[in-house]
Amino acid sequence: MPRLPQLSGGPRRFLLAEYALLPLRAFLGGTFLYAGLQKLANPGFLDAHNPASIQAQLIGASTTSPIGSLVAHLVEHATLLGVGIALGEVAIGVGIVLGLWTRLAALGGMALSFGLFLTVSFHSSPFYTGSDLVFFFAFTPYLLAGAGTHLSLDAVIARRVARREGRPDPMVTAVPFAVVQQHCGQFDAGTCRAQRGAPCESGACPLLVRDIPSWRGRRRLTDHERRTVLIGAGFAAAVAGAAAVLSAAAAVVGRVVGGVATSEVTHLSTTTTSSTSTTTPPSTTTTTPGTVLGAANEVAVGSFATFEIPSSGEPGIVIHPRRDEWLAYNAVCSHAGCTVTYMSANEQIVCPCHASIFDLESGDLISGPAYTGLAKLNVVERDGQLYLE
């Protein structure tokens, strides 16, 4: 009697890509879920006056992104966009973690990652240091193959539909093709009797490909697919309800614990004017055009204020580190366009979004992810007023 191959359970299931990709699935899903909830819980994310807000990031991206003109149009819809991004991240995260409508969630993850690549990490250099491009490609296995037939709600739905229709369980198990050949009644010395002696290959095996539906020439869903979509929609509605409760809870907790978003940063209202100064000889006066930023005593020693740069509409920052010393920069961080702030404790300029650090005296980049320093502006104090020259 021929010896039967060893078919006991055990580690061979880890040969399936769906098991091998489980850590990646957990990471992607967990990261997107966390990112979405973090945005919802952060009161400053939707506060237009906050330097780390979606508004600030869009304004910055409109000047640095290759699709800057499109981004500029989105600034007026920043709040809606911010809420949409946060809820989208939650939906993608939940879908990937649970393996529910996995391909759709992966497509959403790829679209969002690509959008962030174009607006946030496009200038990362070398290119592989930007995470968004990596996220984009990390989603591709789930777009191509879904979450597999184990450990996902998609698998549960497929099994439920199969049971209702009296079909065999669709679960896939890793079995070496040599074992299939040993058990196949059509295998004959490397050829397939069912295919008139064609070579026996896994890719051409009619038994192995039989249940894979083809979309070619089809216009409608089959009953089987319609049933799968309907049951999936029921699951998706239940999960969406739970995710909505979780999102609302994150938003409420964030505001209770973190407080309602308020901007503590002094904002100076710029006024374009002319300043008059007297030089030697006393009878000679010159008029210097400039922009009045505001009263110098509005910016105490050790603090800073923001203002709008008249020529570009971008945010500027004026810092008063020591008595009689004024420093000013274009405050747009080159990474994702957040508005930088001044940390008096360590005398550095930092970006509140992803912690880029800039030199106080020169604006040079000390550490990224920003890829350039801050453009220096000339601010002087005259007669108790601050002027941008």
Ligand code: FES
């Ligand atoms: S926006 Fe990312 S570090 Fe500044």
